[in-house]
């Protein structure tokens with residue numbers, strides 16, 4: 001083997017190591033028997049994994065994150081599916097502008113979105129924290145919903161709707177009978193992508209979290225500022241495995257990668 | 261409603277925004293007729309079909325079907341079937357479910373439904389494909405599913421937009437006979453769009469030739485083939501020597517030419533290459549090109565009338581390039597054109 005043929009394998013190992021390495025360190029750290037977050041871990045135990053389930057604030061913030069991820073993504077889809085449909089089926093005058101506005105939350109840094117929402121919506125209108133978080137997460141997921149659903153709509157010929165109408169269906173009926181079933185994979189993909197995006201969201205949530213209402217990642221940061229034990233690593237590992245499980249299941253059952 | 265106007269289009273004007281695609285179209289179609297809509301690309305064939313189906317709102321005029329004014333009846337209440345050029349099968353449903361789709365919407369269930377769907381599949385020879393998805397079928401099979409899906413609805417009119425254009429030559433012939441058979445068996449009124457004059461001539465009871473959003477000629481295949489009314493139709497059905505008439509003389513690129521026989525009264529005359537007499541006659545030309553087509557041979561002549569195309573039986577001895585030939589355009593054989601454009 002010469003140097004040239006070694007170049008690619010070595011680069012590959014370095015890149016993968018860089019991507020997966022930190023994750024492996026966190027996983028290893030969560031099985032530590034020691035009192036502080038450390039690497040290499042001291043001994044082996046499951047005590048920190050067990051502790052995760054006993055921290056009350058984690059339970060509350062996990063529930064909040066789950067609610068935001070599911071509710072926010074569902075709301076984004078309820079708004080995003082008709083929007084995508086209109087954008088892809090009708091030659092609307094301002095379509096490009098609408099597309100740009102809808103994608104803004106992807107492009108604009110989260111910290112700015114969070115600050116803007118706080119300064120110009122939450123404070124002046126006295127919006128409740130939960131509602132503010134819900135609206136923010138919906139807005140953040142909307143671009144992904146529109147993008148992924150649009151992609152699958154663009155792959156679907158519009159004449160099947162006309163065919164359905166000529167066979168006796170109403171326009172709306174045709175949408176539910178022949179459009180929705182054919183973009184189901186796209187919708188599921190958008191849901192998973194939205195769920196993960198929302199669940200991992202930190203900057204916006206950081207601005208909008210208030211007394212007693214926090215999302216899980218924000219809560220983890222807050223926890224770490226006070227207690228520096230391996231339970232945060234344990235929780236991170238659990239979340240990572242949960243995400244990996246979801247993505248694998250999605251790929252297995254829906255062919256997820258076709259839509260993203 | 262008279263029998264002659266089961267489906268009638270009255271002063272139908274159709275537009276996309278401000279662009280008028282079809283203007284003041286009048287057409288009466290008998291029950292059970294098989295009509296071919298023939299015309300060049302962009303002449304408004306698809307537009308007219310979509311208006312009959314109710315997919316395109318009309319700008320002015322009326323669509324009447326079976327005695328009722330359908331102009332503003334929504335597409336799902338018209339009982340008009342449309343087979344799309346792209347087939348438009350529902351990709352998520354099996355062949356069986358595709359055919360059952362409309363029947364279920366009509367409220368048909370259970371054994372009735374099954375019997376009807378099976379009969380529909382059988383009529384297009386696809387009984388053994390019932391459980392396949394559209395993506396697992398060939399183009400011709402998909403086409404037949406689309407046909408069955410429309411036919412089981414027993415539409416009053418079945419529209420087919422270039423139903424055969426996506427198929428290869430052999431399959432086209434097969435589907436042609438299939439269409440004709442289905443139409444004869446069910447007696448459904450059918451309108452099909454085609455670019456292909458041979459297809460129109462072979463299949464249709466009557467042919468409607470369209471040009472620029474208007475009807476140029478309506479007639480039996482014999483009428484259209486033998487008696488085109490205008491230079492446009494003549495050109496479309498293979499008359500290649502077409503000249504305007506002025507005071508009994510032909511206007512050609514070489515000036516006004518006296519015909520050999522008595523000139524008929526018409527705006528123009530047209531001859532198929534076969535109608536040109538070669539070897540005798542008052543005119544003279546030089547062979548510029550020749551092509552052999554199996555049982556016939558075609559010559560392109562340079563003449564004082566401009567270029568002339570003539571065709572003779574291949575058995576006759578061939579004239580070489582550059583040969584000087586006498587020829588005639590016999591007035592009594594010419595098609596009389598009342599419209600010249």
Ligand SMILES: Nc1ncnc2c1ncn2[C@@H]1O[C@H](COP(=O)(O)OP(=O)(O)OP(=O)(O)O)[C@@H](O)[C@H]1O
Pocket residue numbers: 276279281299300301302303304305306307308455
């Ligand atoms: N959606 C549309 N918007 C604007 N103009 C259109 C639209 N569809 C068709 N047209 C125009 O209307 C005219 C008639 O079009 P139509 O599709 O009916 O032609 P056609 O005879 O079916 O042609 P082809 O043989 O190519 O299918 C054309 O000039 C076309 O450019």
Ligand SMILES: [Mg+2]
Pocket residue numbers: 305306307
């Ligand atoms: Mg067309």
